[in-house]
Amino acid sequence: MTTPMVEARGVRKSYAGVEVLKGVDLTVVRGEVTCLIGPSGSGKSTLLRCINHLEKHDAGELRVDGQLIGYEARDGKLYERNDKQICSERSQIGMVFQRFNLFQHLTVLENITIGQIKVKGVNAEAANARARELLARVGLDNKEKNYPSQLSGGQQQRVAIARALAMEPKLMLFDEPTSALDPELVGEVLDVMKDLAHSGMTMIVVTHEMNFAREVANTVYFLDGGVIEESGDPKVILLTPKSERLKSFLSKVL
């Protein structure tokens, strides 16, 4: 049996004395789509950011591709990784943000090539070729010279997805990718994500789009108050939730 892409055991995280994650267990199988749902403040985004090491978890074990995040286990000790090692770990994990976070001073094409050129050392020509390929894939091949501010929210988010994919990640993290979009623009972003899921990308998606979770996800985790309240096949738990909290959450969002 292959190692899971992400494995969390008892992950805890506090901010200034407030515990946001209170021992989270989660397993993400390679090539599958996992959705994290739950009310705001439940710790979904924090968990995602811990997986990418944007936040450091305080306790518990967090592995990506079999490797401990931020530490190396050798001779019965945990060695904290240095910045360079952490950067190289991060470069293999793509992240898409709620507010797109495209580099405002760079064109669409430059946004997609900068990571390849500066982090992976790809030459400019190859990076441009890959960027154009990805832009075609997200349906924006005529926008490469535009600046992010000249695009709609949906277009910006698709560029952000292309930017993350340019690094050829083994895992993609989506932090509420459609929450900042006008309702009519949500569909175009979800379509790109569905495409990506069908191509076999391992994805973790924090979302409020229950239809997306039901259609695309292999597993759904429901977080509430920093713990996983319920998890399983979306077709089962979203239709016949067991816990009272998931029932009341679903009654509010559906």
Add this chain to the structure above:
Amino acid sequence: MNGDSAAKVVPVRHVGRWVGAAVALLFISMLVHTLLSKVPTGQRACHTVNGSRLCHNIVNWRFSWNVVGQYFTTSEVLHGLVVTLELTALAMAIGIVFGVLIAVMRLSHNRLLSSTAWSYTWFFRGTPVYVQILFWGSLALLYPAFTIGIPFMSVTFWHFKTVSIFTPFIAGVVGLGLNEAAYMSEIARSGLIAVDEGQSEAATSLGMSRGQTLRLVVLPQAMRVVIPPTGNEVISMLKTSSLVIAVSVTDLLGAVTNIYSSNYEIVPLLIVASLWYLIVTTILSIGQFYLERYFAKGALRTPPPTPMQRIKNDLSGILSKFRSRRRHPLDQVAR
């Protein structure tokens, strides 16, 4: 209600605006009049024309424009101007480099680094720049000579007298530059914190190191916020640099002071210096405009027009007003 579609449009009358404009015009004409006025010198000149003697009072420009013109491009003034430009450029270079460094230190997670940066700003912003220039000029009183070697041992690599390195010019540059760094660090810091945190998060998640994030993502975007106040600082430095007179460096102001102390043409020579300061400031402002435009790319959907474009737009706007008579707004709807 849409009866007569060709009805005449009556514009709103701006009475206050017209009165204000008239008052402004009055003051402008008074200013022009006095600038171009002539006053009698008290001397008379007489000529013999066709056998008869004609005398008249000799008058002169009140502002002695002839003296201004006479000294405007003398080598002494031009040399002073070059010194002023050198001082401004070098002091600003020191100010910008150290300022960015101090701003980055200030935002560091290391408490010692951030408090060092804070203390630097506190000290150099808290004492007069004039005093600082005097201090660097009198450094030789404190340390007559510098020796670089291994401490506590009699090994010396380099030994020099303070006065041979800290010439008045260098003292001026160092004094102005280190003081400027304190102000520039606050400007740079405001630029750095103005860039949305999401930008550095996105850079980090692509695997960029902290240095790369700062250099490739944060600083270029901070530039947009930083340039207008930095331009202000450059223009301010151009004139503040005249304080190097404290350590007897002959800059633009120093040059005209030297001249008028021997010929007593104080006002015309001050006008010479002021005109040069104005000319350089104008050139710097134009440079700033284009620099701002360059770094605004991506931030604005449409960049602001250049002055030439603006003049063109204004002219074509005025022309089109003359060409087509104002129509009733409803007129266009009707068709």
